[in-house]
Amino acid sequence: MLTSTVSENRDDGEALADAVRATSSAGRPLRIVGGGTKSFYGRTTDGDVLDLSGHRGVVDYEPSELVITARAGTPIQAIEALLAENGQRLAFEPPVLGAASTFGGVIAAGLAGPRRPFAGAVRDSVLGVRVLNGAGQSLRLGGTVFKNVAGFDGFRLMAGALGCLGVLLEVSVRVSPIPAAERTLSLDMGWAAARSRLTDLMRRPTPLDGAAHDGERLHLRLAGPEGVVSATAAELGGDSTPASFWPGLRHHTLPLLTSPRLWRLAVPRTCDLPELPGVWLRDWAGGEIWLVSEATSKQVRALAGGVGGHATLYRGARTGEEVFAPLPAPLLALHQRLKAVFDPAGIFNPGRMYAGL
Amino acid sequence: MLDQFDISLDPTFPAVDRGRLIAALAAVLPADGLISKTEGLRVYESDGLAAYRGLPAVVALPRDAAQVRAALQVCKSLGVPVVARGAGTGLSGGALPSPGCVLLSLSRMARILEIDPAARTARVQPGVRNLAISEAVAHLGLFYAPDPSSQLACSIGGNVAENAGGVHCLKYGLTVHNIQSLEFATLDGESFTLGGAALDAPGFDLMALVTGSEGLLGVVTEITVRLLPSPTETQVMLAAFSDVRSAGEAVAAIIAAGIIPAGLEMMDKLALGAAEAHTHAGYPLEAAAILLCELDGAKGDVEAELARVAAVCETAGAIQVRLARDEAERKRFWAGRKGAFPAMGRLAPDYYCIDGTIPRRRLPDVLEAIERLSAEHGLAVANVFHAGDGNLHPLILYDANAEGGIERAEALGGAILELCVEMGGTITGEHGVGREKINQMCAQFTAAEIETFHAIKAAFDPAGLLNPGKAIPTLARCVDYGGMHFHAGKTPFAHLDRF
Numbered sequence: 051m052l053t054s055t056v057s058e059n060r061d062d063g064e065a066l067a068d069a070v071r072a073t074s075s076a077g078r079p080l081r082i083v084g085g086g087t088k089s090f091y092g093r094t095t096d097g098d099v100l101d102l103s104g105h106r107g108v109v110d111y112e113p114s115e116l117v118i119t120a121r122a123g124t125p126i127q128a129i130e131a132l133l134a135e136n137g138q139r140l141a142f143e144p145p146v147l148g149a150a151s152t153f154g155g156v157i158a159a160g161l162a163g164p165r166r167p168f169a170g171a172v173r174d175s176v177l178g179v180r181v182l183n184g185a186g187q188s189l190r191l192g193g194t195v196f197k198n199v200a201g202f203d204g205f206r207l208m209a210g211a212l213g214c215l216g217v218l219l220e221v222s223v224r225v226s227p228i229p230a231a232e233r234t235l236s237l238d239m240g241w242a243a244a245r246s247r248l249t250d251l252m253r254r255p256t257p258l259d260g261a262a263h264d265g266e267r268l269h270l271r272l273a274g275p276e277g278v279v280s281a282t283a284a285e286l287g288g289d290s291t292p293a294s295f296w297p298g299l300r301h302h303t304l305p306l307l308t309s310p311r312l313w314r315l316a317v318p319r320t321c322d323l324p325e326l327p328g329v330w331l332r333d334w335a336g337g338e339i340w341l342v343s344e345a346t347s348k349q350v351r352a353l354a355g356g357v358g359g360h361a362t363l364y365r366g367a368r369t370g371e372e373v374f375a376p377l378p379a380p381l382l383a384l385h386q387r388l389k390a391v392f393d394p395a396g397i398f399n400p401g402r403m404y405a406g407l
Numbered sequence: 408m409l410d411q412f413d414i415s416l417d418p419t420f421p422a423v424d425r426g427r428l429i430a431a432l433a434a435v436l437p438a439d440g441l442i443s444k445t446e447g448l449r450v451y452e453s454d455g456l457a458a459y460r461g462l463p464a465v466v467a468l469p470r471d472a473a474q475v476r477a478a479l480q481v482c483k484s485l486g487v488p489v490v491a492r493g494a495g496t497g498l499s500g501g502a503l504p505s506p507g508c509v510l511l512s513l514s515r516m517a518r519i520l521e522i523d524p525a526a527r528t529a530r531v532q533p534g535v536r537n538l539a540i541s542e543a544v545a546h547l548g549l550f551y552a553p554d555p556s557s558q559l560a561c562s563i564g565g566n567v568a569e570n571a572g573g574v575h576c577l578k579y580g581l582t583v584h585n586i587q588s589l590e591f592a593t594l595d596g597e598s599f600t601l602g603g604a605a606l607d608a609p610g611f612d613l614m615a616l617v618t619g620s621e622g623l624l625g626v627v628t629e630i631t632v633r634l635l636p637s638p639t640e641t642q643v644m645l646a647a648f649s650d651v652r653s654a655g656e657a658v659a660a661i662i663a664a665g666i667i668p669a670g671l672e673m674m675d676k677l678a679l680g681a682a683e684a685h686t687h688a689g690y691p692l693e694a695a696a697i698l699l700c701e702l703d704g705a706k707g708d709v710e711a712e713l714a715r716v717a718a719v720c721e722t723a724g725a726i727q728v729r730l731a732r733d734e735a736e737r738k739r740f741w742a743g744r745k746g747a748f749p750a751m752g753r754l755a756p757d758y759y760c761i762d763g764t765i766p767r768r769r770l771p772d773v774l775e776a777i778e779r780l781s782a783e784h785g786l787a788v789a790n791v792f793h794a795g796d797g798n799l800h801p802l803i804l805y806d807a808n809a810e811g812g813i814e815r816a817e818a819l820g821g822a823i824l825e826l827c828v829e830m831g832g833t834i835t836g837e838h839g840v841g842r843e844k845i846n847q848m849c850a851q852f853t854a855a856e857i858e859t860f861h862a863i864k865a866a867f868d869p870a871g872l873l874n875p876g877k878a879i880p881t882l883a884r885c886v887d888y889g890g891m892h893f894h895a896g897k898t899p900f901a902h903l904d905r906f
Contacts, residue, residue, distance in 0.1 A: 112766075112768060113663055114659040114660070114662045114663035114767060114768065115662075115766050115767055115768060116662060117766075137665055160607075160612075166606060167606060170580070170584060171606065171607065173612050173615050174580070174583075174584050183855075183859070187855045189853075189855060189856050189859055190852075190853075190856065191856065191859075193831075193832070193833050194766060194831060195764040195765065195766060195796070195797055195831075195832050195833055195836070196576070196577070196581075196764075196796045196797070197572050197576060197581065197764045197793070197796045197797070197798045197833075197836035197837055198764055198832075198833040198835070198836060199569065199570050199572075199619050199833075199835050199836065199837060199838075199839050199840070200833045200834050200835050200840055200844070200848060200851055200852075201840075201848070201851070201852060201856070201860055201878075201879070202616060202619070202620055202623075202624075202860050202863050202864075202879075203570070203583070203615055203616055203618065203619055203620075204616070204859065204860075204863065206583070206612055206615035206616065207611055207612055207613075207615065207616050209612065210607075210611070210612055211611055211612075215611070226667075227665035227666070227667065228665070230665075249525045252527065252636070253524065253525070253527070253547075253548065253549075253636060254548070254636050255636040255637070255638050255639060255704070255705070256636075274704070274708070275704060275705070275708035275711065275712065276708070276711075277705050277706075277707035277708040277711070278704060278705035278707075278708050281705065316605035316606055316607050316608075317604075317605050318526060318604040318605055319526070319606075320523075320525045320526045321604075334606060337605060337606050338606070357604075358603060358604035358605065359603070359604065359605040360603070360605065360608065360609050362609070374609045374610070375609040376609075377609060377610050380597055380599070381599060381610065382610075384599070384613070384866065384867070385610055385611055387866035387867075388611060388613075388616075388863065388866050390866070391859060391862040391863050391865075391866055392859070403610070404610075
């Protein structure tokens, strides 16, 4: 095992379990907090703060295994730095919204960056978790190996569950080698032309690693072995992209992404949505749309739902406004039954995702 | 009686009048959609794990999702267990009929409903064969990546139920990474769309939970799979080693060099010798182990990576490194690997294929331990692995007709799986738990974890009628098994009374 560059190494597992048991028996809810950098995301939830940021450290990392296991409170930047030292990275390229951002928070939020359509979602990389249930029991779901079909995949369920199912203590994720070559380029074209160019590029084995459209230009990031990257870059031509674009897109520092009220639409990338009510930025080859709009929630949700997608009010929900697309009643009931499996008393981040969950 | 098959350790259901059951199902299925005569039922008495057999009360053959839902409702109202079955190629007894169950065969739902080349997706019914998808989209320059060795026969619905893998998982992922949405019917007859046309869906990731759930949560009635563009160039290299430890080290070194091969397979001396005699693949018989490394991508890049893999293997002590000279030799190299299982017929009357995964770095230790266990149990073991992802397939050679033959093979298999857990791995990499590894689940998970799995099942199937006695052991079974197999004080079920 490599020595971790994470300075602090502390196991708060027992204390956290005690805190869960104490709060549970007192019948109070818990608000689970890592670095607090995404506290704006989701519905508001009350409760005693359960601070995970002290529970940190890399538990195991052997680069040839392509797996890292770390405690939930480990700063995500420390994990990414350690991986980079070893020529590796997180495939899902999560947004890091501040230095305090933690590994567990990144997994629980389930947000993936520009590489998502080409390298998979957060849950695609998660191999296993150690999680506290509402009784304060520590459950190990999944493991540390890529091929593992023993037991239900409760660990993948934790990615994007916003802490509603349990307290993540430890997560194992698969990591990827950093490709030998990377190029970025930009092409002057409207979205309609960009959409058909992307469809063509994605029908062929091209080394796409990012594809975004800002309303005027198509920005492409290529990554892979040198030969195919240079050949594809030569075929595409285009201009250079400002160095700040890709990090700004990933970490939400581009001006549009800092808007106080921001929608995130997940739609089929090939869908036809020519007119959007506001200012937009398309990522994920068109499969993710960031939208700043004065349209009503109902209108935006109808727009996304109409093409088979859904809309999230990523930031700036007003009082009484839902953040996530409402679920049909039978599906919500199934969610509630699943929550009760892990958290029968409903103490973990109640209502963060949906009322009654 | 095989221990795994001891149904006294499983949930039980009150007997149901068979005539009433048949009449109720006949009312919701087409005229040819029901098999109730014993000779017809015999066809379904086992899946790919042929040592275990059971007769269903009746076989239901729905033609569409509405009929599936209606049949499920009948089973729910009468309290009859339901076992779903795809092509029946599974190796863990996941489609083994429990006594008196309704066996729900999805084989007549075998249509490819839609191919969308722009979105790179195919919408298919669960009975469609895995390989049929790739065949149907090959002219578009696309393929469906997961390729279990049974891909000629196995169905996509079964693949989803088992989260099937294959030779190319290391680069292209498992079934769960290659599907976009599922239509899913519960025992209540309710239908859910999980996942969707976008890359994510609101709420919990239920599609991921349902994938690999072995028919315990519901029945998948439609699947939208993701397709990938076919690589322009594919090459295979064979590296031979004079000891297995060096071969294992070469595997770790290839990955550490930042190379993700499309496939990275390993065979030990016994396996490669039998495979060579069976298929004449051209394997070097003097080797103690060989690696097959498949690389794909653009032409120049593949050549550059091959050179790096060759250098890594030579540094690790390879005694021979050979590139397949042409497509015919590439196919021969793979034919040898794919023929390794049937080739076992040359070594013993029967073989029992084990399926565990370990962290790659433990490969040499695990191989040595398997050798020790093999000697202790007095049964030879040939080793074939998906080495790139640490997925082992030890093949235990035995004679089913010999007194206690199966029991001895199972005892050794169980010991190997427990070894995998001890080494930080898992009892099943891709075949599923099914009936076969139900006892070893008790070695991998604590009582609280197993109770959690039961509670997840109950959230979908409160009556427990879907594929009972599979995948998740009852705690009674774990107490019984733990008492037999674990050292005193170390059993994860020590706090439970025997019952």
